[in-house]
Amino acid sequence: MKKLLYNDSLLITRYTLMIQSAFCGGYKSIITTTHGVFRSSLSVNQLLNLACIRHASTLEGRMEATKKMMNYANKSPILIAEKIGAFPTRSYKDLECIWIFNHLFQIENQGRGLCKLTFYDKISVDVAASKYTLMKQQERLHTTMNSFSMLSEKVDLFDFQSSNKM
Numbered sequence: 001m002k003k004l005l006y007n008d009s010l011l012i013t014r015y016t017l018m019i020q021s022a023f024c025g026g027y028k029s030i031i032t033t034t035h036g037v038f039r040s041s042l043s044v045n046q047l048l049n050l051a052c053i054r055h056a057s058t059l060e061g062r063m064e065a066t067k068k069m070m071n072y073a074n075k076s077p078i079l080i081a082e083k084i085g086a087f088p089t090r091s092y093k094d095l096e097c098i099w100i101f102n103h104l105f106q107i108e109n110q111g112r113g114l115c116k117l118t119f120y121d122k123i124s125v126d127v128a129a130s131k132y133t134l135m136k137q138q139e140r141l142h143t144t145m146n147s148f149s150m151l152s153e154k155v156d157l158f159d160f161q162s163s164n165k166m
Helices: 044-054 059-070 131-165
Strands: 016-024 027-033 036-040 078-081 084-088 098-101 105-111 114-119 124-127
Touching (some): 016 044, 044 059, 059 131, 084 131, 098 131, 105 131, 114 131
Antiparallel strands (some): 016 027, 016 098, 078 084, 084 098, 105 114
């Protein structure tokens, strides 16, 4: 069990900005956070799966829940934990897929399917995705996060009303 708890997936927190694949020096992924850039020997999907497992599900389980609840056919955003969500820029099986987390950012179109993302803390990265795709995916992520949050609140309200009737 300790092996599961102590790995690079612990870098996936509310401070994570994005995760992308990298194949250099034995590393398979790069995790960009508000605290710096980290390299991992785990793949992007392994990191996301382990982060989801820490919150009682799997990457596949989180994607399936979002697809069913939100009726998204592909490129589903995921909720890793209550306030930690991310969206893929491509199919999650594509090695060029970048997962962008729920942080404020500006999008500057660079042309040829490239955009520059500038996060609120002035960290900038180039992403191989159109401005339309990034905006649409960001919208889907925030809609998903709001929907699941509202669903949770309604359940809590129902439980509260039921307990007062007794």
